[in-house]
Amino acid sequence: MLSQMNPRGALNIRSSAVEHCRLPGLAIALTLDHYKRPQGFEEQEPDEEAEGENERSDLVSFVSGLLLGNDVNVRSWFAQYVRGAQKKKESSSHLHALREELTMELLNVIPPTNGVLPPHHVVQASCLLKLYCALRGIAGIKLSEEEMRLLVQLITSRPPPSPAGVRFLSLGLCMLIACPSLISNSEEDKMMVQWIRWFLGEISSFESTGGGEANFGELLLLLAIHFHGNQTNQIIDLVCSTLGMKIAVRTSALGRIKTIFTQEIFAEHVVTAHAVQVPVTPNLNAGIAGYLPVHCAHQLLKSRAFTKHKVPIKDWIYRQVCNSSTPLHPVLPSLIQVYVSSIVLPPTKGDQKVITNEPITEQEILDVFRHSELMQHSSGCPEQPARDGASPNQAELAVSNTTAQLLMLYYILLFEDCRLTNMKSLIAANRCARHSVSLQHVQNRQIQPYSGQLLLQLPIKYLIQQAQKQQQLYAGLFAPLLKLLVTHYPHLCQVQDWMTEEGDMAYLDARLSATSLHCTVAKLGEHLADIQSQPWRAILLLEQLGMRPPSHLLPFTECIVGSMLTLLDHEVPRQALNLIQRIWVKLNSVIPLKLGVMTVNGLRLKPRDRLQPILPYTQNDIVVDPLIVLRCDQRVFRCPPILEVILQLLTSFLAASRAHLSKHIQANPLSEKPGQISGDGEREELKHALIAAQESATAQILLEICLTTQEDQHVAGLLSSLQEVRCLVCSHLHQCFIADPYLAKLVHFQGYPSELLFVTVAGIPSMHICLDFIPELLSQPQLEKQIFAVQLVSHLCLQFALPKSLSISRLAVSVLSSLLSFLSSGMQPSVYIPLMPAMVRICQAFPVLCDDIISFLIQLGQMALAHVTINGSDLPISVDELWLRDLDTDTIRKLSEHNRLFHEVHKAYREIVQACVYR
Numbered sequence: 001m002l003s004q005m006n007p008r009g010a011l012n013i014r015s016s017a018v019e020h021c022r023l024p025g026l027a028i029a030l031t032l033d034h035y036k037r038p039q040g041f042e043e044q045e046p047d048e049e050a051e052g053e054n055e056r057s058d059l060v061s062f063v064s065g066l067l068l069g070n071d072v073n074v075r076s077w078f079a080q081y082v083r084g085a086q087k088k089k090e091s092s093s094h095l096h097a098l099r100e101e102l103t104m105e106l107l108n109v110i111p112p113t114n115g116v117l118p119p120h121h122v123v124q125a126s127c128l129l130k131l132y133c134a135l136r137g138i139a140g141i142k143l144s145e146e147e148m149r150l151l152v153q154l155i156t157s158r159p160p161p162s163p164a165g166v167r168f169l170s171l172g173l174c175m176l177i178a179c180p181s182l183i184s185n186s187e188e189d190k191m192m193v194q195w196i197r198w199f200l201g202e203i204s205s206f207e208s209t210g211g212g213e214a215n216f217g218e219l220l221l222l223l224a225i226h227f228h229g230n231q232t233n234q235i236i237d238l239v240c241s242t243l244g245m246k247i248a249v250r251t252s253a254l255g256r257i258k259t260i261f262t263q264e265i266f267a268e269h270v271v272t273a274h275a276v277q278v279p280v281t282p283n284l285n286a287g288i289a290g291y292l293p294v295h296c297a298h299q300l301l302k303s304r305a306f307t308k309h310k311v312p313i314k315d316w317i318y319r320q321v322c323n324s325s326t327p328l329h330p331v332l333p334s335l336i337q338v339y340v341s342s343i344v345l346p347p348t349k350g351d352q353k354v355i356t357n358e359p360i361t362e363q364e365i366l367d368v369f370r371h372s373e374l375m376q377h378s379s380g381c382p383e384q385p386a387r388d389g390a391s392p393n394q395a396e397l398a399v400s401n402t403t404a405q406l407l408m409l410y411y412i413l414l415f416e417d418c419r420l421t422n423m424k425s426l427i428a429a430n431r432c433a434r435h436s437v438s439l440q441h442v443q444n445r446q447i448q449p450y451s452g453q454l455l456l457q458l459p460i461k462y463l464i465q466q467a468q469k470q471q472q473l474y475a476g477l478f479a480p481l482l483k484l485l486v487t488h489y490p491h492l493c494q495v496q497d498w499m500t501e502e503g504d505m506a507y508l509d510a511r512l513s514a515t516s517l518h519c520t521v522a523k524l525g526e527h528l529a530d531i532q533s534q535p536w537r538a539i540l541l542l543e544q545l546g547m548r549p550p551s552h553l554l555p556f557t558e559c560i561v562g563s564m565l566t567l568l569d570h571e572v573p574r575q576a577l578n579l580i581q582r583i584w585v586k587l588n589s590v591i592p593l594k595l596g597v598m599t600v601n602g603l604r605l606k607p608r609d610r611l612q613p614i615l616p617y618t619q620n621d622i623v624v625d626p627l628i629v630l631r632c633d634q635r636v637f638r639c640p641p642i643l644e645v646i647l648q649l650l651t652s653f654l655a656a657s658r659a660h661l662s663k664h665i666q667a668n669p670l671s672e673k674p675g676q677i678s679g680d681g682e683r684e685e686l687k688h689a690l691i692a693a694q695e696s697a698t699a700q701i702l703l704e705i706c707l708t709t710q711e712d713q714h715v716a717g718l719l720s721s722l723q724e725v726r727c728l729v730c731s732h733l734h735q736c737f738i739a740d741p742y743l744a745k746l747v748h749f750q751g752y753p754s755e756l757l758f759v760t761v762a763g764i765p766s767m768h769i770c771l772d773f774i775p776e777l778l779s780q781p782q783l784e785k786q787i788f789a790v791q792l793v794s795h796l797c798l799q800f801a802l803p804k805s806l807s808i809s810r811l812a813v814s815v816l817s818s819l820l821s822f823l824s825s826g827m828q829p830s831v832y833i834p835l836m837p838a839m840v841r842i843c844q845a846f847p848v849l850c851d852d853i854i855s856f857l858i859q860l861g862q863m864a865l866a867h868v869t870i871n872g873s874d875l876p877i878s879v880d881e882l883w884l885r886d887l888d889t890d891t892i893r894k895l896s897e898h899n900r901l902f903h904e905v906h907k908a909y910r911e912i913v914q915a916c917v918y919r
Contacts, residue, residue: 018066021073024081028094031062032101060105060127063098067134068245075138082139099147102131106150110157117157122164125154129171130243136179137247148182151175155182156195161205166216169199169206173220174239180253189256196220196265218291221275224266225299227258234299238291272311275300280320286327286475294320294331301338304347307356313339314358321411322368324403326473333477336411344418344426344447359447360411362454368408369458403474406463410477412450413484419447420666427669449667455593456619460485461492462550462590490659491652492592496735519544521559528563532571542579550586557587557595561602564642568635581641588648593619596649603632603646623660626653626694630701637705640724647732650698657694661687692746699736699747702729703756730763737766745773749780751788754834761795768800774808778815783831790816794838797845809842809849817856825867829897832860836908843912850916854909861905867898 014030017023066078085095109125111117117125132151135141143151155172159165176182176192183189199206203217219242226235232251240246262268278293297316300306306313317339324332342357419426426447464485467478486493519541527538545553553560560583567577587595601616622628629650636642665683706729712722737744748770761767770792777789790812797805816835823831839857843850 018074021077024078025085025094028098031059032094032097059101060124060131063102064127064131064134067138068130079139082135082141086141099144102128103147103150106147106154110150110153115156115158117159117165117168119160119162119164122159122162122168125157125159126164126168126171128154129168129175130245133171133175133178133243133247134245137249138245143179143182145184148184152182152188152191156191158195158198161202161208166206169216170219170242173223174242177223177235177239177254177257178243178247178249180250180257183256189260193260193264196260200265217278218293218296221266221271221278221293221296222291222299224261224271225296225303225305227261227266228268228271228305229299229303231299268305269309269311272300272305272309276306276311276313276316280316280323282323283325284320284323284329284332285325286329288329292329292331294329294335298331298335298338301335301342301357304342307342307347312358314360318360318364321407322404324407325401326403326470328403328474328477330476332407333410333480336407336414340411340414340418343415345422346426359415360408362450365408365412365450365454366457368404372405372459402463402466406467406474406477406481409458409460409463410481410484412455412458413481413488416449416488417484419449420663423666424669452619459590460489461588461592464492465498465589488659488663489656491654491656494648494651494655497588497648497652519556521555524556525559525563528559529566531567531573531576532569535573535576539573539576539579542576542583546579546582546586550590553583553587554591556583557591557598560584560587561595561598564599564602564645565633568633568639568642574641577639577641581644584645592652596652597622599645599649600629600632603636603642604628605631605633622653623656626650626657627697627701629653630698638721638725640721640728643725643728647728651732651735654695654698658691661690692743695736695740695743696746696750699733699743700750700752702732703747703752703760705729706756706759707753708755726759726763730760733760734764734766737764737769741769744769748773748788748792749777749785751785754788754791757791757795761792761799767796768802770796771800771802771804771808775811778812783827786815786819787831787834790835791838794841794845797842801845806846806848809846810852813839813842813849813852813856817852817859820856820859820863825863825898828860828863829901833897833901833904836904839908840911840915843916847916850912854912857905857909857912861902861909864898864902864905868896868902871898 010030010033014027017027017030067075069075082095085093105124105128109117109121109128111121129151132143132147136143155175159168173196183192199216200220203220206216219238222238223235226232226238232254235254236249236251239249275293275296278296281288281292281294284292284294297313297320301313305311317335321332321336339357343359344356346356464482467474467481471478482493524538524541524545527534527541531538545556560580564580567580584595584599597617597619600622604614604617607614617628629646632646636646665680665687670680670683706722706726708722712720715722744766774789774793774796777792778786780786780789793805793809793812797809816832819831820828839853843853
């Protein structure tokens with residue numbers, strides 16, 4: 001009554017009712033009263049008729065907003081009202097009036113007998129379909145026979161080709177699936193089939209007017225694929241996503257629609273044949289919403305429909321990968337995964353003769369990288385034009401991009417991972433297939449890996465770095481790609497390399513200058529050859545090269561690597577060596593595989609017979625035997641910048657060797673033959689033993705180069721090349737010991753020169769882990785290992801004065817005391833003379849052990865003096881003179897072994913007293 005007295009306040013009252021979720025009947029009554037059609041509507045002027053049309057459409061918008069809005073409370077409130085009001089079945093209720101008004105809306109929109117929907121009614125018809133879907137699915141309204149008949153007539157009408165028409169067809173088809181009770185008789189069933197067949201013939205015209213967005217054909221094809229796969233949950237999700245609402249659909253009521261899709265209209269072979277004919281989406285990226293051909297291909301690959309009906313899908317996937325861009329579409333990684341599975345894995349059920357999909361050829365993979373500057377320099381050959389008679393894929397690929405290259409790299413790595421992981425099942429399947437098919441057919445089904453030469457040409461590390469820098473553009477691809485790379489190519493994912501490269505790039509970018517000298521490969525080679533006489537020319541060019549991006553340095557790779565051997569002379573300035581090492585690091589960020597092989601061959605030790613031909617090492621040679629890296633010119637071990645390069649290569653090739661052995665075991669599973677290894681466990685043990693032998697050998701070689709040579713003795717000063725080399729080696733060994741503590745145990749059980757103990761203990765921070773296995777080393781039967789253990793303990797005590805060190809030192813003294821009872825007098829000098837300085841160091845670290853050590857020294861000295869007395873030999877000097885002064889080297893050499901032992905015992909005693917008692 002109040003609203004009739006003041007019509008302008010009706011909308012305010014309605015808004016207040018909706019806001020507080022009260023009086024839903026009043027809100028409907030106000031809406032109907034405000035937008036009620038006037039009498040004599042047919043006689044209105046055209047402008048008034050349009051205005052009335054807008055008012056009635058606003059009625060639909062208001063009710064749709066209640067059910068489809070973002071406010072959950074309003075939606076629940078109105079849906080509860082509809083459920084309760086329809087149970088009353090009162091003709092005078094507000095809900096009944098609303099349904100009558102909506103029925104009139106349907107009558108106004110439904111086209112005449114020809115079934116063609118006018119263009120100006122398409123949007124209003126779509127709104128009505130969404131509203132009735134919401135009333136049926138959210139509010140649970142029970143549609144009357146009249147409403148269902150009118151809805152079927154509206155759905156099966158034929159809109160004009162336009163974006164709004166595409167939207168209307170999508171909503172109509174999804175409403176038939178969401179509300180299958182609309183089709184209640186055979187006549188309506190026939191109307192629906194004729195309608196679907198009509199728009200199947202008109203798909204091309206609708207797609208041409210779709211505005212570049214996802215079209216109706218992909219939705220229809222995707223629904224057919226799901227129906228064939230009996231994937232009802234995916235069908236419901238697809239329908240709800242298209243309608244824009246979450247509604248409950250009874251799967252048991254979809255039987256008739258499924259029959260229409262799978263038998264009368266879309267047979268499975270028709271779906272697969274049509275899917276490969278659908279054009280790929282140009283510049284496919286995550287910004288293109290809706291349902292696309294890539295969704296259809298993904299579902300068909302999951303159901304193995306292409307292989308079942310022998311429809312080739314390789315070319316279509318290849319074209320779609322090449323037509324991808326950023327941000328990456330989320331379906332593309334999944335598409336590659338199911339495609340690789342369909343290539344490698346045979347069908348689990350059905351006929352064994354079912355073929356698998358064809359893999360992408362190596363030439364097609366190279367074509368993706370054909371226009372890449374990195375690819376051209378990495379392969380060492382200029383860009384080649386497309387050959388006559390090339391495949392359609394090669395002709396269509398005009399411009400490659402980083403997205404396509406990353407996807408292709410992901411395909412290669414995933415293919416290798418899937419092949420190795422399922423090698424046992426593949427061999428078993430081939431063995432079973434021999435009983436039913438010819439040998440030739442079995443051989444054709446063997447999955448061949450991609451060649452190592454292909455991977456050498458691809459800029460793998462550069463692509464990974466690009467994906468890492470732009471992870472937001474490659475969401476869903478970077479993580480699995482990095483996982484595969486770490487598994488199969490760990491030498492390209494060394495954390496230290498990445499950190500060094502990033503820091504070097506930041507430093508060089510800060511110095512980047514707009515002006516630079518003109519530098520060519522020939523000019524650089526000329527100046528590097530003349531670097532000893534005129535070093536400033538080469539240094540200027542190297543500084544300019546160091547400020548260039550890595551991709552611009554590729555033409556200078558051979559020149560840089562080829563000059564390393566000539567730069568090992570002492571006359572070469574250190575600045576030039578540092579610049580060479582920095583440029584090498586930048587090159588290593590783009591072509592690490594090829595650069596590593598070139599560097600090893602460039603620095604290798606030349607044979608004495610110059611007439612003997614030198615065969616260059618290959619990537620496989622170095623991976624199988626990583627020690628080749630250390631078979632280089634000896635001058636490298638006194639050139640710290642070049643030694644850094646060698647250590648970086650050594651780490652990479654050791655990681656590559658480990659991965660190679662793991663892949664070898666996976667690619668060659670055990671077969672049931674007599675005389676072979678019993679099981680995989682023993683093969684793993686042999687692999688770990690070989691890896692440990694390689695790594696311990698490298699550690700021993702690196703420790704050996706830390707020894708002082710005759711040339712090093714003539715170098716004055718503390719900042720010598722030897723000191724810097726020792727720092728580099730200790731840093732490298734520290735990383736190795738942290739990565740594998742067992743390696744530290746193996747190296748120390750093997751032993752190394754005792755004069756290097758002060759270098760390793762002071763230079764390797766992780767040497768404290770040796771305290772864990774020193775008791776085991778002391779218990780070894782070899783006297784050499786026991787001597788080495790005591791010497792190691794003495795150095796560790798000074799570096800790590802811990803309670804654990806004290807207990808182990810006490811154990812070492814106890815072991816030495818026990819040996820006095822077992823060793824013969826002839827063996828005592830060779831055992832105890834090297835250990836006297838160790839006793840002094842232990843006392844310096846732990847004075848609490850002085851009493852035990854002095855007691856041991858007195859007992860040892862008495863035994864040595866007794867042996868001298870028994871043998872009738874006298875000391876050449878008195879004991880007092882021995883106590884007061886040190887003997888020179890010549891005098892010590894003249895002493896017998898037991899006299900020397902007696903001298904060393906007294907010398908150790910004096911040093912202990914001076915260091916521990918008098919301090």
